[in-house]
Amino acid sequence: MEGENEVEFPTLYPEDEIVIFTTSGSTGKPKMISKTHSQTTNYDMLPSGKTYNDRPFAWIAGSPTLTVYQGVPRVFCDSSIALEGHNTMKIWKVIKEEQCAWAILLPYFLSDLVAQEENYKDLFMLDVIYTGGQPVDNIHAKVVGVFTKSLGVIYGSTEEIFISILSPITTVAEMKGGDVGKPIPGIEVKIIDGNGNVLRKPENGELCIRSMYGFEKYYGNTGLTDRALLGGKWLLSGDIAHINEDNHIMLKGRMKDQIFRGTRKIMPNSIEEVIITKIGIQNVIVVGVPDKRLYEEICVCYVTDPEHDISPSDVKQFCLEKFLGHDAIDGLGEMPKYFIRFQKLSTLPNGKINRRQLRMDSIQQLKLADQMEG
Template identity: 35%
Template sequence: MDEGGNKSILSPRIRHCIYRTLVNLERSAECGLVSVSRCCHTYKASDGEEIFDGIEVRIVDENHRDVPRGTSGEICVRSPTVYANCYVDNEEASKAVIDNAGWYCTGDIGVIDADGRLAISGRKDDMIKRATVKIFPVDIEPILKQHSAIKDVVVIGVPDDRLGEEICACVILDDASSLADVKSWCKEQFSVGPDGLSIAPVLYVQFSQFPTTASGKTDKRLVKQAALDYLKV
């Protein structure tokens, strides 16, 4: 929102309310609005977001049990808007994703910190399980996109006999670059994970273009299938 360069037009309280309402809202078609972050140029997704009043959020493990604050798990939401949004077209399908207590499991992985702020790590379906460590493409893809040769990238997990899964980068490169250049650069960019291994991709598959959905978005499911077929795993 443009205040015309005159900060005295709006009081700090009003500015706070406007920014809090309009900036970085987290929502889904099923749940409606869930959380919001304040307007701040230093904001990072890991900082977490304030959960709206009237929205209940819990973090659960793979057995649907609550985990302690600060522990990562699947985000579940309960609110009147869950029913309003989910039951519009297909009540039977909606009931399949909402438990008897009214909790909707979003498929997103996140954490609620000690201050009650919600931070989203990524999609459950996209999570890479390397031995005992959970790795999310959203932690890797932005780093890869910093390389000038990489026009687009999708990070996936591929089967690995020793670790369960390994990290694979599916990339579209400009015509003047090679995978060898990218691999060499990546070795210097990525930190070591909790398992003592780098989170740099181990495998790379080069694409000329990514398959897309009907809406024009990259179809990550088809990208992964094409990569698995190419790698023969």
């Protein structure tokens, strides 16, 4: 208009940086990762329609950039409300009143919904719920047919955004623990051993990722970037996985979460997925605690459903029936040594279980600080 100052907009290119995201900090101090216009807008993997998504704006899963360029209405509450656990049905009421078609809900929230299953009589269901960020199993899949028509799993990272998607399932029986589906178009994956050799199906090793949307660097940290990237721009994910015969990525856990009991390397999820099947166990996390003789021992941290009173002795007896200890061929086995009941498991701001804090809490309760190195 006349009299107004003219504004000169800058010339922009697809390779120009548009935003800097932070990682969740689940493996340590949060890292900063810059993304270009091209990297943040070349994704069209999720359904249309009004969605509920309470992930923080600073994280890739909650970025308003996706909402704006896709033009999809978004409903959300503060992330901390869902973390409190007792607001589950209040949030569900918001989802219903806003008539959302689908939602991104983390596994801990799905567990909270499942706990309300018997009391839920409403006919309202979402078309699909997408989840991820933590291991997903048949317990979480119980939301299907009650709160949602289908359940899909997204595997991604701030470095690579979307990596794979497990197509929505419509029955509980279809869910296989650790299955995060096939890589999306534009993503390459390979599994390597400790020497960098590519492994065959279905051997477990570290998952490496290469993308046309390409992770390039950690902002202001060239040293960390160099350690994360292999030749050919392959990114070390830090996840242990294998590729099954259907070309699905099957996650087994984090490299940093491995427990070194003597000469045996133990993945916590191999124990967690057994203990969670005990009736009355709401959540379980297995951590390694220091041991002067074996380097680490196995500690089970668990939370029960409110109506169940399950003692550490009860869980130990359950494990004695499921795991080998001294009777294992190497005399070590996977039988846990310690069992601790918690009222609530420590979480990060994004809702993921804070394994590092939980390990420290366990060490403190077990009075094992004197056995820590250093």
